[in-house]
Amino acid sequence: MNLPTYSDTPATVAAPHAHGGASTAVVMRWVMAALTPATLYGFWLFGWPAINLWAITLLSALAGEAFCLRLSGRNALPVLADGSILLTGWLLALSLPPWTPWWIGVFGGLFASVFGKGVFGGLGQNPFNPAMVARVALLISFPVQMTQWVMPLPLTAANAPGFLQGLSITLGGLPLLDAMTSASLLGFVKTEAARGVDLLHALTGQGAPADSWTGYRLGSLGESSSLLLAAGGLLLLRLKIISWHIPLAMLAGIALPAAICHGVDPARYLSVASHLLSGGAILGAFFIATDYVTSPNTPTGQLLFGLGCGLLTFAIRSWGGYPEGVAFAVLLMNTLTPVIDRLVKPRVYGRTRGGAPLEPERPE
Amino acid sequence: MGLMERLFARTGKIAWGVHPDERKRPVADLPLARLPLPRRLFLPLQQHIGSAARPVVQVGQQVAKGQLLAAAHGEFSAPLHAPTSGRVAAIEDITAPHPSGLPCPAIVLEADGEDRWGERLPTCDDPFKLSPGEIARRVADAGIVGLGGASFPSAVKLALSQRSAVATLIINGGECEPYLSCDDRLMRDFADEVVDGVRIVLYAVGASRALVGIEDNKPEALAAMREAAKPFASIEIHAVPARYPMGSEKQLIQTLTGKEVPAKGRPADVGVLVHNVGTARAVHRALRHGEPLIERIVTVNGGALERRGNLLVPIGALVEDLLAFCKLAFAPQRSLARLVMGGPMMGSLLPHARVPVVKGTSGVLALTADELPAITPGPCIRCGYCSKVCPMGLLPLEIAARVHAGELTAAETCGLTDCMGCGCCAYVCTAHIPLTQYFQHAKGELAAQQRIKLRQQHGKRLATARAERLAREAKEKAAIAAARKAARNAAKAAAAAQAVASEEASA
Numbered sequence: 001m002n003l004p005t006y007s008d009t010p011a012t013v014a015a016p017h018a019h020g021g022a023s024t025a026v027v028m029r030w031v032m033a034a035l036t037p038a039t040l041y042g043f044w045l046f047g048w049p050a051i052n053l054w055a056i057t058l059l060s061a062l063a064g065e066a067f068c069l070r071l072s073g074r075n076a077l078p079v080l081a082d083g084s085i086l087l088t089g090w091l092l093a094l095s096l097p098p099w100t101p102w103w104i105g106v107f108g109g110l111f112a113s114v115f116g117k118g119v120f121g122g123l124g125q126n127p128f129n130p131a132m133v134a135r136v137a138l139l140i141s142f143p144v145q146m147t148q149w150v151m152p153l154p155l156t157a158a159n160a161p162g163f164l165q166g167l168s169i170t171l172g173g174l175p176l177l178d179a180m181t182s183a184s185l186l187g188f189v190k191t192e193a194a195r196g197v198d199l200l201h202a203l204t205g206q207g208a209p210a211d212s213w214t215g216y217r218l219g220s221l222g223e224s225s226s227l228l229l230a231a232g233g234l235l236l237l238r239l240k241i242i243s244w245h246i247p248l249a250m251l252a253g254i255a256l257p258a259a260i261c262h263g264v265d266p267a268r269y270l271s272v273a274s275h276l277l278s279g280g281a282i283l284g285a286f287f288i289a290t291d292y293v294t295s296p297n298t299p300t301g302q303l304l305f306g307l308g309c310g311l312l313t314f315a316i317r318s319w320g321g322y323p324e325g326v327a328f329a330v331l332l333m334n335t336l337t338p339v340i341d342r343l344v345k346p347r348v349y350g351r352t353r354g355g356a357p358l359e360p361e362r363p364e
Numbered sequence: 365m366g367l368m369e370r371l372f373a374r375t376g377k378i379a380w381g382v383h384p385d386e387r388k389r390p391v392a393d394l395p396l397a398r399l400p401l402p403r404r405l406f407l408p409l410q411q412h413i414g415s416a417a418r419p420v421v422q423v424g425q426q427v428a429k430g431q432l433l434a435a436a437h438g439e440f441s442a443p444l445h446a447p448t449s450g451r452v453a454a455i456e457d458i459t460a461p462h463p464s465g466l467p468c469p470a471i472v473l474e475a476d477g478e479d480r481w482g483e484r485l486p487t488c489d490d491p492f493k494l495s496p497g498e499i500a501r502r503v504a505d506a507g508i509v510g511l512g513g514a515s516f517p518s519a520v521k522l523a524l525s526q527r528s529a530v531a532t533l534i535i536n537g538g539e540c541e542p543y544l545s546c547d548d549r550l551m552r553d554f555a556d557e558v559v560d561g562v563r564i565v566l567y568a569v570g571a572s573r574a575l576v577g578i579e580d581n582k583p584e585a586l587a588a589m590r591e592a593a594k595p596f597a598s599i600e601i602h603a604v605p606a607r608y609p610m611g612s613e614k615q616l617i618q619t620l621t622g623k624e625v626p627a628k629g630r631p632a633d634v635g636v637l638v639h640n641v642g643t644a645r646a647v648h649r650a651l652r653h654g655e656p657l658i659e660r661i662v663t664v665n666g667g668a669l670e671r672r673g674n675l676l677v678p679i680g681a682l683v684e685d686l687l688a689f690c691k692l693a694f695a696p697q698r699s700l701a702r703l704v705m706g707g708p709m710m711g712s713l714l715p716h717a718r719v720p721v722v723k724g725t726s727g728v729l730a731l732t733a734d735e736l737p738a739i740t741p742g743p744c745i746r747c748g749y750c751s752k753v754c755p756m757g758l759l760p761l762e763i764a765a766r767v768h769a770g771e772l773t774a775a776e777t778c779g780l781t782d783c784m785g786c787g788c789c790a791y792v793c794t795a796h797i798p799l800t801q802y803f804q805h806a807k808g809e810l811a812a813q814q815r816i817k818l819r820q821q822h823g824k825r826l827a828t829a830r831a832e833r834l835a836r837e838a839k840e841k842a843a844i845a846a847a848r849k850a851a852r853n854a855a856k857a858a859a860a861a862q863a864v865a866s867e868e869a870s871a
Contacts (some may be wrong), residue, residue, distance in 0.1 A: 013463045014801035016787035018708040019737030022794045124743040155852040349756040350627035358626035360633035
């Protein structure tokens with residue numbers, strides 16, 4: 001009998017000779033799929049300028065990643081195909097003011113991919129969430145453009161900008177009218193507090209933004225629809241792509257101090273619902289803080305990390321200089337991730353928590 | 365225990381492992397077949413953990429079935445018997461059933477086709493009248509090793525357990541590897557023999573009860589074993605969740621008793637001894653029928669075969685013989701892509717088919733490209749799936765990062781030595797990193813470093829001893845020289861004194 005000849009020369013000789021089928025590309029695709037409903041809602045809510053901005057941000061992120069890969073002498077296409085940089089660009093786009101000009105998207109996309117990720121060595125090496133790095137860089141560099149919130153103007157509304165008009169808004173041709181913009185709830189609260197108006201009066205007064213469960217509110221491109229974002233998050237939980245630890249701990253980290261402070265002094269502190277439904281709380285809890293690369297690996301570590309993100313978000317919103325704190329909170333906790341991972345380790349089978357072998361049983 | 369562990373303990377849910385596509389059926393349901401006796405059998409002298417057996421036959425000698433071919437050498441060893449009658453054709457190097465394809469010494473037996481039994485091992489009607497030591501001796505003489513894959517000499521385990529009070533005997537019927545069903549078949553077809561073997565082992569180690577753990581995906585085996593064990597109160601049959609690696613000793617102990625074997629320890633440390641169901645049956649065959657371990661059930665499976673099933677195979681048959689019997693498929697899309705000995709999760713890649721079935725061979729898989737993962741490693745995205753599935757509670761991604769950076773000592777402190785190579789981490793890795801291969805490599809490197817260190821220490825000891833000896837010798841020489849000089853001087857002084865005295869006297 002002839003010896004059987006191999007049709008493959010396996011690169012790896014060791015077992016297992018089987019794989020469960022999970023892959024980076026599949027994970028990234030599912031996360032993007034989970035973001036899609038909220039993104040589509042954002043497109044509808046803010047119209048063509050939002051769609052343009054989204055596309056520009058994603059393309060810029062792709063270009064930045066391709067540039068970095070070329071610099072490091074790697075073949076760009078297969079790496080780009082894993083979808084990780086698309087997801088970064090996508091998350092960044094969702095966190096931008098929807099009618100912001102094109103160059104914000106370009107700057108942000110390039111910054112996220114080059115300075116958020118590429119300089120550290122690409123996928124898996126970045127210590128900070130690249131989308132949030134870019135968002136914070138933009139916020140600090142271009143505070144005006146980054147806090148200009150337009151009122152919802154659904155795509156289906158009669159006075160919504162058409163495709164061409166949307167393009168000219170994105171390209172900066174049309175100055176935004178004051179009538180079209182407004183403050184976000186968190187920003188409004190901050191300025192009113194600075195003016196000495198307490199929340200009880202401010203929020204019942206004219207022009208005060210209200211909570212919205214449906215997401216029909218102004219805000220960043222993709223952060224407004226809490227329900228759709230939470231649905232996407234639950235999908236990821238269901239698929240076991242993320243675990244419940246970070247989202248739950250982060251939302252608890254916002255909700256618990258909010259409940260206490262609001263209970264004690266409702267004139268100074270927003271309610272739990274306002275906190276959870278405003279800004280990027282839900283988006284951050286399910287999609288941003290849960291980034292694998294920049295968050296801890298153990299369940300306990302993830303609880304600590306999520307709680308830290310939540311508490312910092314609440315602290316920045318309540319006492320900090322910026323109205324919104326999710327991006328800062330996530331970045332600050334990113335710095336602690338290596339420390340948490342070092343301190344919180346699972347107990348190994350047959351060992352104590354400290355790592356010493358368990359004592360053998362003494363036979364009677 | 366941490367909070368998470370306590371929660372899981374309460375729900376009874378198993379927090380570790382994976383559940384790969386089983387692919388055990390329909391093969392598991394097919395009746396057992398016998399491989400036609402091959403013309404030549406190739407019997408490696410080392411089919412067990414420990415030192416190789418020493419041949420006791422000459423080339424050209426006629427041997428009968430069951431005759432001793434090679435005797436155990438030392439305490440950790442196992443003898444080898446002739447699986448059929450015939451002539452010893454050669455004692456030479458053949459390819460070992462190992463990915464390396466390195467040679468290993470083996471006895472080549474040319475079958476005469478008569479399959480004539482020679483003298484059997486001593487049998488007895490009532491093994492429970494023998495002393496436990498005698499049972500261990502007979503198990504040793506029958507060349508029985510752990511048939512679950514580790515191939516540890518069974519008699520050594522028995523003897524050790526007799527010394528360290530074992531309260532519970534665990535019989536491993538887990539068989540958690542995909543594709544494999546040899547233990548399933550064994551339990552269905554020979555439940556009575558397995559149970560009898562369990563009773564003998566139970567008596568031999570003086571344990572009070574035996575827990576047989578069988579995965580709940582084998583209802584037929586569970587039913588057969590329950591039926592066979594019914595008369596014996598000391599033998600409990602337990603269905604355990606089908607979860608890979610349930611067949612791993614440590615995990616099965618944990619599932620059945622809630623105890624953990626201490627790191628670097630043995631199951632005896634928690635009063636447990638584990639044997640495989642196949643080993644139990646081999647003990648029965650040896651003690652009741654005087655048969656040494658000369659054949660075993662092997663699952664032959666995989667998409668590249670026309671015929672699949674569980675075969676009774678004489679030890680030493682070539683994988684080639686098995687493939688010839690089961691016929692490789694002709695269709696190009698079903699062509700053989702990889703040959704594996706054992707299961708897909710922990711089995712070893714075979715360099716080619718001219719390697720023999722050994723005592724620890726549970727399966728031979730002829731896999732097509734479709735059945736193999738077509739994956740290229742990418743960068744780790746720290747998804748943490750590996751640490752979720754690790755049955756040892758390790759963080760494979762952390763160990764891998766250190767191995768990747770060449771920091772072996774750091775990898776060791778991260779728990780590299782606790783890794784048992786089950787492959788769960790690599791199975792779920794989203795980045796398709798061959799984690800198990802990393803860890804095997806690192807363990808090998810560590811062992812090599814350890815050897816070098818020992819050698820260096822030894823060299824240093826020798827050098828110090830030599831320096832000390834030289835110094836001592838020099839000192840002794842100097843002392844002798846000084847003594848001589850002193851003696852000479854004394855003699856001179858004495859002579860001078862005498863001269864003076866005689867001068868004085870003469871004056």
